[in-house]
Amino acid sequence: MTLPPLREVIAAHGLKATKALGQNFLLDEQLLDRIAAIPGSLADTAVLEVGPGPGGLTRALLRAGARVMAIEMDRRCLPALAELEQAFPGKLRVVEGDALTIDHDELMGEPYAVVANLPYNVGTVLLTRWLGGQEWPPRWRSLTLMFQQEVAERIVAKPASDAYGRLAVLAQWRSTAKLAMKVHRSAFTPPPKVMSAIVHIEPTAMPEGVSARVLERLTQAAFGQRRKMLRQSLKGTPGAAEAMDEVGIDPTRRAETVTIEEFVALARVLSGTT
Structure with missing residues (x-):
């Protein structure tokens, strides 16, 4: 099935990114395919996506063979996502709700990768939640997340640098974190005021004897x-x-x-x- 361009989907459903939800839509499908490739092969892999919006990244994940669970709280986007469910039978499930209040492990029910263009207003909160807790290794296999570039640099920062802080320690004490790709503000609709970047995180062994x-x-x-x-x-x-x-x-x-x-x-x- 040939899908219409994302701009047509947005126009057809009257979607407009809202500042209150921290939304900025990515429409460049080649760029979206590159993002979906960062975690490696997603063939028949369970993937959690938070804030899919009109489904641009969702398309790329589905094209990569993933089985996608998408959490979306903006009801306006649900009809566009329902069209994707029809185009990829049995490969996409959309849950309406707030990702901050949902138990992701319970929702997924199996090991999973997280790939998301996170809404700016909840990105750091979700990251610290995924990185926290005593249970390790986590149920997620990797995190591939879009942040404002300044936040991304804080996550991968090294000691004695201006960006080094709590986020860097939490992301690196039992994981590897790398800046996988920078994304220019012009790639988004509407363009945000800041540049963005994608961070890729994979869990490693947890140091012994540490709470x-x-x-x-x-x-x-x-x-x-x-x-x-x-x-x-x-x-x-x-x-x-x-x-x-x-x-x-x-x-x-x-x-x-x-x-x-x-x-x-x-x-x-x-x-x-x-």
Whole structure:
């Protein structure tokens, strides 16, 4: 079945990207196919897509052979997505709802990849949710996510760089994160004010003896006052001073100079005391 161009679909259904939902539509099908190729072969792979909108990326994922579960809260987009369901029988299921309130693992029921042009207003919240929790490895096999370029650079940042912070530690302490592709603002309708980029994340082995919750709280405290010395930013964290002494971290350092391995070492000591 030959699908109409995305611009025609948007016009036919009267769709207009709304700022309130953080929407910006991608219409370049060659670019969308390149994005769908980033995770590797998706043939007969379960894929979760959040915020499909009119279904541009959804098309590319279906063309790549994926079985797509799409969560969409904008009811206006559902008729356009229903047409895709008909065009790819048994390959697409659309769930109307808020991705922040849905249990993704339960919804998918099997290991899955996440590929999404995330709405800007929920992207970071969803990322930290996927990266969090003690259960590891996660049910997701990989995350291929579109962010504002500034956010993407924070996710893949290295210590001592301006972009390095809590997101980088959460994304890299038990995963690999790379910036897979930059996307110019002109590729979107309407064009956002900022450039975008796609980050690809794959889970790796989790360091032993570390509580994910302890590490999350530790980094939140450390980077919550990133310009202050660790002895100040971590003074509300029980046992932090002793842990820094045990690990050999100078308490006059600032969080942005602490490597991911050092945060893991601190969290390991603190995990043993809680």
